[in-house]
Amino acid sequence: MGSYILGRLAQSGLVVLGVTTVVFIVTRVFGDPVSLMLPLSATAEQKAAFAHQIGLDQPLLAQFFAFAGDLVTLDFGESLWQRRPVIEVIADCLPNSLLLVSVALAAATLMAVLLGAIAALRPGGVIDKAISGIALLGLSMPQFWVGLLLILVMSVYLKLLPSSGMGSAAHLVLPAITLALTPLARQTMLLRSSMIDELNKQYVRTARAKGMPFARVLIVHALRNTWIPFLTLAGWEFILTLAGYSVVVETVFAWPGLGLTAIQAIQRGDLFLVQGVVFTIAVLIVTVNIVLDILFRAIDPRIGLN
Amino acid sequence: MTQQQARNSAQATWRANASALAQELWRDKTGLVSLIILVGIVAMALFAPLIAPFDPAAQSLSHRLTPPAWLDRGVWTHPLGTDHLGRDILSRIIWGARLTLLIGSCVVLFGGALGTAVGLWAGYNGGRTDNILMRIVDIQVSFPGILLILLIVSVMGTSVVTLIVVLSLTNWMVFARFVRGTVMSLRQSAYVEAAEIVGCHPARILFRHILPNLITPLLVLSILEFTNIVLAEAALSFLGLGIQPPATSWGLDIASGRDYIYIAWWLVTFPGICIVSLVLSLNLFSSWVRITTDPQEREKRFAHSYMSRRGKRS
Numbered sequence: 001m002g003s004y005i006l007g008r009l010a011q012s013g014l015v016v017l018g019v020t021t022v023v024f025i026v027t028r029v030f031g032d033p034v035s036l037m038l039p040l041s042a043t044a045e046q047k048a049a050f051a052h053q054i055g056l057d058q059p060l061l062a063q064f065f066a067f068a069g070d071l072v073t074l075d076f077g078e079s080l081w082q083r084r085p086v087i088e089v090i091a092d093c094l095p096n097s098l099l100l101v102s103v104a105l106a107a108a109t110l111m112a113v114l115l116g117a118i119a120a121l122r123p124g125g126v127i128d129k130a131i132s133g134i135a136l137l138g139l140s141m142p143q144f145w146v147g148l149l150l151i152l153v154m155s156v157y158l159k160l161l162p163s164s165g166m167g168s169a170a171h172l173v174l175p176a177i178t179l180a181l182t183p184l185a186r187q188t189m190l191l192r193s194s195m196i197d198e199l200n201k202q203y204v205r206t207a208r209a210k211g212m213p214f215a216r217v218l219i220v221h222a223l224r225n226t227w228i229p230f231l232t233l234a235g236w237e238f239i240l241t242l243a244g245y246s247v248v249v250e251t252v253f254a255w256p257g258l259g260l261t262a263i264q265a266i267q268r269g270d271l272f273l274v275q276g277v278v279f280t281i282a283v284l285i286v287t288v289n290i291v292l293d294i295l296f297r298a299i300d301p302r303i304g305l306n
Numbered sequence: 307m308t309q310q311q312a313r314n315s316a317q318a319t320w321r322a323n324a325s326a327l328a329q330e331l332w333r334d335k336t337g338l339v340s341l342i343i344l345v346g347i348v349a350m351a352l353f354a355p356l357i358a359p360f361d362p363a364a365q366s367l368s369h370r371l372t373p374p375a376w377l378d379r380g381v382w383t384h385p386l387g388t389d390h391l392g393r394d395i396l397s398r399i400i401w402g403a404r405l406t407l408l409i410g411s412c413v414v415l416f417g418g419a420l421g422t423a424v425g426l427w428a429g430y431n432g433g434r435t436d437n438i439l440m441r442i443v444d445i446q447v448s449f450p451g452i453l454l455i456l457l458i459v460s461v462m463g464t465s466v467v468t469l470i471v472v473l474s475l476t477n478w479m480v481f482a483r484f485v486r487g488t489v490m491s492l493r494q495s496a497y498v499e500a501a502e503i504v505g506c507h508p509a510r511i512l513f514r515h516i517l518p519n520l521i522t523p524l525l526v527l528s529i530l531e532f533t534n535i536v537l538a539e540a541a542l543s544f545l546g547l548g549i550q551p552p553a554t555s556w557g558l559d560i561a562s563g564r565d566y567i568y569i570a571w572w573l574v575t576f577p578g579i580c581i582v583s584l585v586l587s588l589n590l591f592s593s594w595v596r597i598t599t600d601p602q603e604r605e606k607r608f609a610h611s612y613m614s615r616r617g618k619r620s
Contacts, residue, residue: 015445023457031461140586142537144544145560145578152571243450248541252564263545266460274460278453289448 008293012286019282020068023275028056028063036269037080076276081268086276089261094280096166097250097257101242103172104179109234112184116191117218123196131188138185143245147178147252164254175253179245183237190233191226198222228300235292243281330598337594340587347584351403358397359383362554366392371570387572389563395572399580402554406584409470410535414528416474421481422524426512428482429489440486443479451476451538459547469548473535484527485520492516522599529592533585540581556581 027033034047051057055066076086119131154174155163162171199222207217247259258277265273331338350357370392373380380387386395428439455472462468492498501511542548543557556577563573597603
């Protein structure tokens with residue numbers, strides 16, 4: 001186990017190096033940070049001074065090492081838009097994103113277990129068809145549109161919940177529902193199908209034949225065997241939500257998280273901030289992946305064998 | 307058998323297959339309805355200049371924010387109402403289908419071609435090539451495409467070409483993984499070994515013997531990827547990172563309608579319904595294609611319908 005964790009850490013180090021390289025190539029080689037970040041009216045001297053300040057007049061390799069060194073020490077430079085270090089901006093909005101994502105995913109996971117298990121009880125029945133149909137519909141709706149419809153109904157017409165911003169618990173409701181929808185649909189579908197597979201297996205029949213109550217068979221035996229694929233998907237949903245869906249949902253509800261900050265930074269041409277956010281999310285993803293891998297080896301001894 | 311006869315019989319089998327397929331589609335109503343909606347949307351995009359009642363960009367400030375026709379202030383010249391600049395929503399929806407479908411097709415084509423090529427190469431060669439290529443796929447899969455998209459768009463700006471390139475670069479991995487897995491298992495099969503022993507060129511084995519097995523599953527995968535790309539394009543356009551005005555796109559229309567959500571619900575509602583119907587139909591149609599082309603699934607369905615018919619009779 002110890003050597004596995006070490007190997008996994010080394011591999012993640014390589015991945016972070018890869019991300020650093022991609023960020024470097026895209027921003028410095030393809031793009032031109034000087035003209036992107038300075039106003040159009042900047043003089044040639046100002047441009048030269050700025051290029052010197054961020055080290056653009058150095059050879060490419062030296063630039064890369066300076067760049068990588070800065071990222072690893074979490075020195076992302078100064079945000080041109082907010083006039084303060086990028087790391088401070090990120091430290092301010094990361095907790096907001098994590099709050100939203102964890103509330104949404106916790107709700108989605110609980111609901112998915114419930115709905116998936118109910119649907120699997122009678123495959124092809126009315127309840128199953130209804131749940132599967134709604135799940136498919138949920139996967140087919142763009143999140144930003146669901147968010148806007150919720151605002152339309154709950155805020156504009158019913159005036160029940162606030163439509164944007166952050167503050168009370170009520171502000172969390174609509175963004176969390178919107179963010180939860182897609183993961184909920186996907187997790188429900190997965191749990192339903194793996195549950196149906198499990199319920200058709202011999203050991204379920206044996207347990208029933210022994211006279212074990214069905215609810216106990218379901219919860220103690222079948223549900224347990226669906227854990228591994230379900231948790232794998234849940235981890236993947238966490239990554240997708242944190243780095244993908246939350247950007248959209250935070251924009252719809254003006255939730256002051258990483259995603260909204262990234263979009264605003266792009267609109268203002270604040271390259272350092274965009275870079276910082278991308279790198280932070282990448283490191284978070286790598287961390288989540290390691291934790292999940294180690295967790296799975298601890299839960300399921302079969303994984304260690306191959 | 308002469309050549310003429312062979313051609314006739316080939317034509318006859320083809321015709322029989324096509325009519326069997328049509329019958330099958332007629333029996334599965336979800337598949338049929340989804341196909342009709344898809345054909346409708348494609349026709350809408352192709353014939354947009356003929357169908358659309360107005361120029362999608364034509365502004366008319368005296369008619370701004372007209373509600374849909376069935377409401378109080380609505381007029382039948384603008385069945386779905388007008389937006390904040392007095393542009394006809396129906397016409398914008400009809401024109402908006404074009405870029406969505408164009409981008410989706412291009413990305414599926416490029417991403418699919420890249421992924422299939424990588425998958426064939428890795429799966430056929432195995433060994434170190436396979437290791438390196440699949441490691442790249444693993445790493446890229448573990449990173450949501452949006453990070454790369456944010457980065458590239460912030461540096462290079464937005465355009466339809468950038469959008470296609472970026473989405474292709476973030477959507478090829480599924481194809482690579484799938485093709486590689488299938489190729490690896492097919493390489494073990496007797497007929498591929500036979501072809502190797504006879505001395506077939508690897509390219510001939512790959513394209514003549516292995517690739518035909520992949521066509522239908524690749525089709526299903528492409529349709530599913532298409533839905534992801536439609537949703538991704540809509541989301542990016544909504545965020546202002548995708549299609550830019552004056553071009554029209556459903557996602558873009560929803561974004562501009564967002565500012566008027568308190569006074570005009572129809573601006574965000576109708577383009578959204580279009581996205582949902584396109585994606586939902588694609589999902590349903592792909593599941594029909596999958597079930598119809600998979601012998602195991604067909605057998606299950608046959609048994610199911612047979613049992614239910616017997617159940618009814620007794």
